[in-house]
Amino acid sequence: MAEAPLLLTNDPGERDRTDALLLGLVAEGDREAFARLYDRFSGPLYGAALHILQDAAEAQDIVHDAFITLWEKASSFERSRGSAFSWAVTLVRNRAIDRIRMRRRRAELLAESVPEDLGYGTEGGAPSADDAAVQGDNARLVRAAIADLPAEQRRALELAFFGGLTQEEIARRLQEPLGTIKARIRRGLLKLREALGPQL
Amino acid sequence: MSRELHEESSALHALGLLAGEELARFRRECHADPALREMSRVLREVTSQLVHWAPPHSPPEALRERLAEGIGSRRGPARGPAG
Numbered sequence: 001m002a003e004a005p006l007l008l009t010n011d012p013g014e015r016d017r018t019d020a021l022l023l024g025l026v027a028e029g030d031r032e033a034f035a036r037l038y039d040r041f042s043g044p045l046y047g048a049a050l051h052i053l054q055d056a057a058e059a060q061d062i063v064h065d066a067f068i069t070l071w072e073k074a075s076s077f078e079r080s081r082g083s084a085f086s087w088a089v090t091l092v093r094n095r096a097i098d099r100i101r102m103r104r105r106r107a108e109l110l111a112e113s114v115p116e117d118l119g120y121g122t123e124g125g126a127p128s129a130d131d132a133a134v135q136g137d138n139a140r141l142v143r144a145a146i147a148d149l150p151a152e153q154r155r156a157l158e159l160a161f162f163g164g165l166t167q168e169e170i171a172r173r174l175q176e177p178l179g180t181i182k183a184r185i186r187r188g189l190l191k192l193r194e195a196l197g198p199q200l
Numbered sequence: 201m202s203r204e205l206h207e208e209s210s211a212l213h214a215l216g217l218l219a220g221e222e223l224a225r226f227r228r229e230c231h232a233d234p235a236l237r238e239m240s241r242v243l244r245e246v247t248s249q250l251v252h253w254a255p256p257h258s259p260p261e262a263l264r265e266r267l268a269e270g271i272g273s274r275r276g277p278a279r280g281p282a283g
Contacts, residue, residue, distance in 0.1 A: 035268075043257070044251045044252055067267050067270075085248055086248035142250070157250065158253070160216075161253070186204075186207050189211045193243065196246060
């Protein structure tokens, strides 16, 4: 791998720059950079895929396919349009949501396939690599910010992000008008933006 | 469009909750409005952080090996525009 300042830092701006640098190296075919990116991203991506799908084999397939896409399309990444991490999250989440929607259509088991409440603040297993430790610090900050949201905003965001429900389905599930759900989602994300900092 | 509506559309878009005409309209407005594009970008970044809400799990080592094999059997990363 080319000499590069791959810093272990919890500063989001620095972290994003390092991720973008690694992705640039991946675009050159650098396998070591790809491995570093895997170390940095795979924990949160796999955790989210597992939470959405509730199936380890499917979650592994999704994460595998997303990383293959990162490998094949790294050269198309444009940092001005968003961070490398955001791109990776989108790849994983879109695939996972597509799968649960397919399951629901097939089995018509909407109610059973949405995850239960997340248990805010619950700690899971520890990430293993140094890069994952950096992600771990960030994860704690994010969880604290989410815990500060009003419960109704958290629930709407949870159903949208992990449940893969549409606006209308969330409104039906929570028995609230559609406008109320839209407002909760808007306020929730804006509060998170404030809490997570102007560097986003 | 008011700021509040911009924020709402950007938030819904970031979560993949816009579809059909709502999505098409949002994309047209983003194309024409740099401030809306920036709002959309920021809220997509915020939304991506929601992955940390899920309990962390390390993927099995077999996945790393499978990926190493996967990229080994492929040519180098593709060049040119996104597909």
